[in-house]
Amino acid sequence: MSGAFAYSGSAISAIDDKGRLSVPAFLRKNLVDSSDGRTLCLGTHEKWDCLVGFGLSRKADMLTEIDKQWEAAIARGESFDKDAAGARKFSSLQDLSFDASGRFILPPQLREIGNLDGNVLFHGIGTTFCLWNPQTLLDTTDDVPVDRRLVEHHLKEAGQKSGGKQK
Amino acid sequence: MSGAFAYSGSAISAIDDKGRLSVPAFLRKNLVDSSDGRTLCLGTHEKWDCLVGFGLSRKADMLTEIDKQWEAAIARGESFDKDAAGARKFSSLQDLSFDASGRFILPPQLREIGNLDGNVLFHGIGTTFCLWNPQTLLDTTDDVPVDRRLVEHHLKEAGQKSGGKQK
DNA sequence: ACTATACCCATAAAATCCCGTAAAATCCCC
DNA sequence: GGGGATTTTACGGGATTTTATGGGTATAGT
Numbered sequence: 001m002s003g004a005f006a007y008s009g010s011a012i013s014a015i016d017d018k019g020r021l022s023v024p025a026f027l028r029k030n031l032v033d034s035s036d037g038r039t040l041c042l043g044t045h046e047k048w049d050c051l052v053g054f055g056l057s058r059k060a061d062m063l064t065e066i067d068k069q070w071e072a073a074i075a076r077g078e079s080f081d082k083d084a085a086g087a088r089k090f091s092s093l094q095d096l097s098f099d100a101s102g103r104f105i106l107p108p109q110l111r112e113i114g115n116l117d118g119n120v121l122f123h124g125i126g127t128t129f130c131l132w133n134p135q136t137l138l139d140t141t142d143d144v145p146v147d148r149r150l151v152e153h154h155l156k157e158a159g160q161k162s163g164g165k166q167k
Numbered sequence: 168m169s170g171a172f173a174y175s176g177s178a179i180s181a182i183d184d185k186g187r188l189s190v191p192a193f194l195r196k197n198l199v200d201s202s203d204g205r206t207l208c209l210g211t212h213e214k215w216d217c218l219v220g221f222g223l224s225r226k227a228d229m230l231t232e233i234d235k236q237w238e239a240a241i242a243r244g245e246s247f248d249k250d251a252a253g254a255r256k257f258s259s260l261q262d263l264s265f266d267a268s269g270r271f272i273l274p275p276q277l278r279e280i281g282n283l284d285g286n287v288l289f290h291g292i293g294t295t296f297c298l299w300n301p302q303t304l305l306d307t308t309d310d311v312p313v314d315r316r317l318v319e320h321h322l323k324e325a326g327q328k329s330g331g332k333q334k
Numbered sequence: 335a336c337t338a339t340a341c342c343c344a345t346a347a348a349a350t351c352c353c354g355t356a357a358a359a360t361c362c363c364c
Numbered sequence: 365g366g367g368g369a370t371t372t373t374a375c376g377g378g379a380t381t382t383t384a385t386g387g388g389t390a391t392a393g394t
Contacts, residue, residue, distance in 0.1 A: 014375080022374060041175070044314050059173045063293055074239045083214070086293030088312040093175035093291070095193065099351065101373075109320040183385065185339090192349095192383060264340095268383075272339070 005030045005055065007124030012134065012154045014119055015106060022103040023053075024122050027129055031055045040104055042131070043093035044113050048142055051114040051131040058127065062089050119158045121151065134158075172197045172222065174291030177317055179301065179325045181286050182273060189270040190220075191289050194296055198222045207271055209298075210260035211280050215309055218281040218298040225294060229256050286325045288318065301325075 011024035023031060023040060032038055034055025042053045066085045073080035098104035106116065115133040123130055123146065134155045138148060178191040190198065190207060198207060201222025209220045233252045240247035265271035273283065282300040290297050290313065301322045305315060 016375060018377090020375080025373060043175075044317070059175065063173050066293060071235070074236055075242075077239070077243050077245065081214075083212075083292055083295070083297075084310060084312055086295075087290075087297075090173065090175040090293045091177055091290045091313045092317055095176065097350080101375085103375080105349070108324075109317055112320060113314070113316050181385075183387095185387090187385085189384060266341070268385085270385085 005034045005057075006126055007054070007129040008126075010121060010123035010150060010154065012119050012121050012158045014158070015111075015116065019105050019108070019111070020103045021106045021120060022101065023098055025102065027053075027122060027124060028098075028102050034058065038098050038100075040096045040098055041093050042096055042107075042110060044110065045130065046088070048130070048144055049115065049136055049140060050133075051110055051116070052128045053122075053131060054128040056095065059090075059093070119155070121154060172201045172224075173293055174221070174296040175293070177288060177290035177313075177321065179286050179288050179321045181325070182278075182283065186272055186275070186278070187270045188273050188287060189268065190265055192269065194220075194289060194291060195265075195269050201225065205265050205267075207263045207265055208260050209263055209274075209277060210257075211277065212297065213255060215297070215311055216282065216303055216307060217300075218277055218283070219295050220289075220298060221295040223262070226257075226260070228294070286322070288321060 007027055007030055009024075009026050011026070013022050013024055015021050031040055031053075032055075034057040035041075036056070039056045040053055041056060041059055042051055045052050066082060066089070069085065070080045070082050092110075094107060094110065096104040096107070111117075114131055115136050116131065117133060119134060121132045121134040121137060123132070134151055137144065137146065137151055138155070174194055174197055176191075176193050178193070180189050180191055182188050198220075199205060199222075201224040202208075203223070206223050207220055208223060208226060209218055212219045233249060233256070236252065237247045237249055259277075261274060261277070263271045263274070278284075281298055282303050283298065284300060286301055288299045288301040288304060290299070301318055304311065304313070304318055305322070
């Protein structure tokens with residue numbers, strides 16, 4: 001059972017001038033265990049306006065899930081489009097490696113799609129974690145079950161640190 | 168289950184004047200592991216208007232998949248034409264070798280069928296990856312579940328690099 | 335000889351690694 | 365439980381390595 005990893009908690013991290021971002025320490029431990037090494041898989045979220053991250057092993061899990069669906073379908077004589085399922089899951093996913101201090105470079109495409117700029121809010125949601133622009137998360141009309149008070153708290157704290165110097 | 172190889176992520180690569188194309192680095196690693204050497208299997212996609220690529224070892228997996236379909240059909244008392252399935256999967260496949268810097272020559276017939284011209288969008292969908300003409304992908308009415316925002320971003324980036332010099 | 339292909343080198347840009355520092359968290363001893 | 369010492373963390377800034385891509389040269393097939 002690879003997936004005994006539960007991501008939880010939240011924190012804010014800042015993108016530096018080189019486009020680097022460091023994974024908060026409390027997520028890092030799980031991440032290292034679930035990849036073998038320091039790899040972070042990052043992609044766009046299917047529904048929400050944010051990015052999703054997790055360790056390598058989850059990718060393997062996703063492959064076997066698709067395989068099981070396919071086998072179940074053909075056993076029933078139905079058809080199952082593996083490529084469509086794979087495209088949905090894998091096409092936006094990038095394997096990024098982070099250094100010993102937990103930093104990785106955020107690819108510009110993902111940065112743009114995730115609306116990330118300056119401060120990034122990481123927050124664990126179980127098997128994965130999300131990367132939000134804190135303001136986007138506060139403003140979203142989607143049903144994202146998150147305690148806004150927490151987000152506001154993080155935002156206030158980060159604000160006074162960098163003086164709102166959203167580069 | 169050989170497939171510990173999950174292709175994911177997307178990138179654009181340009182066909183040069185000699186018809187060469189380089190496999191993006193993040194796909195190359197898997198490719199080298201799954202072939203033993205620098206071999207790329209490339210063919211046309213069964214349903215979509217693009218090409219598919221993968222490493223050598225996937226060919227064996229495809230055989231066993233056909234076998235499974237056959238068994239499932241028999242179990243339901245239906246017939247299954249293995250030769251037709253094989254033809255569909257294998258007849259367009261070519262084994263190409265790429266050099267140390269990841270470049271291979273795109274055979275003209277595949278180039279034509281894939282509508283490839285100038286910039287090629289690679290994108291991993293799990294067990295395989297696809298090669299699209301980015302514009303074709305954006306315009307397609309087929310249900311290809313990819314994040315269009317990513318495609319648009321890549322296209323924009325490639326456009327300003329080569330100045331739209333679609334040779 | 336002409337063409338197509340494989341192989342080699344060059345270069346600019348990008349990613350990766352490594353080191354230093356300062357703030358924050360943790361520990362520890364009284 | 366307070367206060368200083370040690371460790372961890374966040375982040376800036378280079379230096380090295382990898383990658384993408386242009387272009388040249390040799391080799392083989394017709």
